[in-house]
Amino acid sequence: MGEVTIKKRVVGIDISLEATTYAIVDVKGDVITMDSFPTMDYPEINQFISALSDHLISMVEENGGYESIRSVGISAPSANFMTGSIVNAPNLPWKGVIPLGALLRDRIGYAVAVANDADVRALGEHAYGLAKGMRDFVVVTMGTGLGSSIFSNGMIHKGTDGFAGEIGHTCIVNNGRQCTCGNKGCLEAYLAARGIVATAKEMLEQSEVPSLMRGVENLTPKLIAEFCEQGDELAIEVYRKTGELLGMGLANYASVIDPEAFIFTGGISRAGKWLFEPAKEVFDRCVFRNTSGKIKFLVSEDDRAANDVLGASVLAWEVREYSLFK
Amino acid sequence: MGEVTIKKRVVGIDISLEATTYAIVDVKGDVITMDSFPTMDYPEINQFISALSDHLISMVEENGGYESIRSVGISAPSANFMTGSIVNAPNLPWKGVIPLGALLRDRIGYAVAVANDADVRALGEHAYGLAKGMRDFVVVTMGTGLGSSIFSNGMIHKGTDGFAGEIGHTCIVNNGRQCTCGNKGCLEAYLAARGIVATAKEMLEQSEVPSLMRGVENLTPKLIAEFCEQGDELAIEVYRKTGELLGMGLANYASVIDPEAFIFTGGISRAGKWLFEPAKEVFDRCVFRNTSGKIKFLVSEDDRAANDVLGASVLAWEVREYSLFK
Numbered sequence: 001m002g003e004v005t006i007k008k009r010v011v012g013i014d015i016s017l018e019a020t021t022y023a024i025v026d027v028k029g030d031v032i033t034m035d036s037f038p039t040m041d042y043p044e045i046n047q048f049i050s051a052l053s054d055h056l057i058s059m060v061e062e063n064g065g066y067e068s069i070r071s072v073g074i075s076a077p078s079a080n081f082m083t084g085s086i087v088n089a090p091n092l093p094w095k096g097v098i099p100l101g102a103l104l105r106d107r108i109g110y111a112v113a114v115a116n117d118a119d120v121r122a123l124g125e126h127a128y129g130l131a132k133g134m135r136d137f138v139v140v141t142m143g144t145g146l147g148s149s150i151f152s153n154g155m156i157h158k159g160t161d162g163f164a165g166e167i168g169h170t171c172i173v174n175n176g177r178q179c180t181c182g183n184k185g186c187l188e189a190y191l192a193a194r195g196i197v198a199t200a201k202e203m204l205e206q207s208e209v210p211s212l213m214r215g216v217e218n219l220t221p222k223l224i225a226e227f228c229e230q231g232d233e234l235a236i237e238v239y240r241k242t243g244e245l246l247g248m249g250l251a252n253y254a255s256v257i258d259p260e261a262f263i264f265t266g267g268i269s270r271a272g273k274w275l276f277e278p279a280k281e282v283f284d285r286c287v288f289r290n291t292s293g294k295i296k297f298l299v300s301e302d303d304r305a306a307n308d309v310l311g312a313s314v315l316a317w318e319v320r321e322y323s324l325f326k
Numbered sequence: 327m328g329e330v331t332i333k334k335r336v337v338g339i340d341i342s343l344e345a346t347t348y349a350i351v352d353v354k355g356d357v358i359t360m361d362s363f364p365t366m367d368y369p370e371i372n373q374f375i376s377a378l379s380d381h382l383i384s385m386v387e388e389n390g391g392y393e394s395i396r397s398v399g400i401s402a403p404s405a406n407f408m409t410g411s412i413v414n415a416p417n418l419p420w421k422g423v424i425p426l427g428a429l430l431r432d433r434i435g436y437a438v439a440v441a442n443d444a445d446v447r448a449l450g451e452h453a454y455g456l457a458k459g460m461r462d463f464v465v466v467t468m469g470t471g472l473g474s475s476i477f478s479n480g481m482i483h484k485g486t487d488g489f490a491g492e493i494g495h496t497c498i499v500n501n502g503r504q505c506t507c508g509n510k511g512c513l514e515a516y517l518a519a520r521g522i523v524a525t526a527k528e529m530l531e532q533s534e535v536p537s538l539m540r541g542v543e544n545l546t547p548k549l550i551a552e553f554c555e556q557g558d559e560l561a562i563e564v565y566r567k568t569g570e571l572l573g574m575g576l577a578n579y580a581s582v583i584d585p586e587a588f589i590f591t592g593g594i595s596r597a598g599k600w601l602f603e604p605a606k607e608v609f610d611r612c613v614f615r616n617t618s619g620k621i622k623f624l625v626s627e628d629d630r631a632a633n634d635v636l637g638a639s640v641l642a643w644e645v646r647e648y649s650l651f652k
Binding site for chain 2: 288
């Protein structure tokens, strides 16, 4: 019988609109090496898989070799853990159902697990971050889109089809703003990057108050938050209204889930108190009274790519071997 | 060493506004004997506990004796599984925090587990009813109040403080109707018995359409449903509006939870198609599109008391012994 080698490293991959980040991570959660490339350079999924596997193979060969890696975990928007597919991702260039896990596995030969960005973030926060020791919590990811992931009884609650946590597509304003999903008034239409900019533009049109936002061509949530810091009244009002909608949405969420904490991640959460103070105020007023005042709002330290490859590495350790005879 | 007797029977108790029903149930889920008394006869909790334990002791002595019973499970509104207490039940005569499990255990000497009516119904549906074999589902109880219980990964999702599932106190109408919980616009203010009658009265005032509901002094949801069967337009409209609000509320719930089914129980669910057809229509339009059309609406066969003592018996089997030396 040959020697049994226990493989102590995995690959974690984070696919986001801006970049695809990939890393080798060891069993303690230390990142051995990490790199990235622009996701949008590959509008065809086959080109993307080719590029990704070329990058991975190079990285692995320079860092311990093919046999040192146990498995691969991938974080991707709108990914379904059960099927390993990306399903109708509204913001990615690849449309419809993309069997991401199977495609990559067939190219590189490792077992691959895939989960959506919010679930992966929750795995990472639970293993290494703010949710250490918590059994029931929710991670809310606010960036280009708005997603969430639920831990129930110490495990991810995936739902019957793997689509749980779609807080972005709960209706918050009856017959409200058009959402990319086809419905109207979804929370994502107000809380994600595009929505915040749309709210700012509406307010600029409807008001005569002077504002640093006026005349700025490429308004971003980050810029609006900077204007808040400079005391810009209208910018503060943009985040106040956005925060109130977030508080209302989360209150209904919490009344059904009763989590120990909401953990916020993603670019939008960088707005800090401008967003979360009005959100918490409305939240504590609207949530079921027996839980009012008890549920924590925590903001994740954000180095998004580093956090998410780490979360993806937790997912990789969870992967089941595809063959019993390996 | 004495002979070890394996106790094959438990007591299941269902406390509701109308009646307290109690039964001896065996390990197969067969009800050996069942009886009830009016809950509201005992406005003081101590009187209630005295009466309940007297009834129980008599029943147990006539049916196998004290030693034949392993433990007791109780279904009660606003009960917290973790503490065994009723907490701020808006509709019961006993206010504040009532340590129901401890009070009854101290009187009768059996281990007692307590859970809210919705969780108990879910346990019963999972063990003996419509949810056999399901891992992720939601039971919605619609009667005097509106509650729900979530099964996640084959277990009850209790939440961090045991208050999960409070769909009745999610906000569905911004700044809407006053709810007994203190907030405005809660789903319960429209969906529970009082809310449906309030909607009927509003419609009768605002409309000149002839209706069988006009002049009826004690309008009830049941009566309104009977008028629907007789083709009464305004009664149908009452349930249509109620159903649409239910559909909206459940859509947001489902977008976060992604259950295999919603199972409806309680008196209000007897309205059948008048309520559920408009609810399902709005639900499938509003729910996150990847799950649209997949989530089942099932209505529980309703003999409420019999179902709930059975559910409470499942809870009793789950109880942990209070002493390691028994």
